[in-house]
Amino acid sequence: xxxxxxxxxxxxxxxxxxxxxxxxxxxxxxxxxxxxxxxxxxxxxxxxxxxxxxxxxxxxxxxxxx
Numbered sequence: 001x002x003x004x005x006x007x008x009x010x011x012x013x014x015x016x017x018x019x020x021x022x023x024x025x026x027x028x029x030x031x032x033x034x035x036x037x038x039x040x041x042x043x044x045x046x047x048x049x050x051x052x053x054x055x056x057x058x059x060x061x062x063x064x065x066x
Contacts (some may be wrong), residue, residue, distance in 0.1 A: 002052075004041065015039040 001015050008015060013034055022028045030038065030049075039046045 006036050008034075008043045011037045011040060 001020065004016065004020070005017060013036060019028075019034075023030050023034075035046050035049060038049055042049070
């Protein structure tokens with residue numbers, strides 16, 4: 001996280017680790033400025049960063065094979 005925050009700061013975007021965690025958890029959305037900086041850090045398209053991952057399933061959630 002520290003390295004990521006430094007890379008954002010190198011682009012002129014200063015944010016707290018809690019802000020990034022809240023975005024990761026889906027509690028908040030990034031501003032356009034932050035989203036653009038994140039896309040540059042990850043060398044990704046903005047749209048890719050906004051995609052929601054598929055829900056994880058644990059082995060307890062799976063039906064037993066018959």
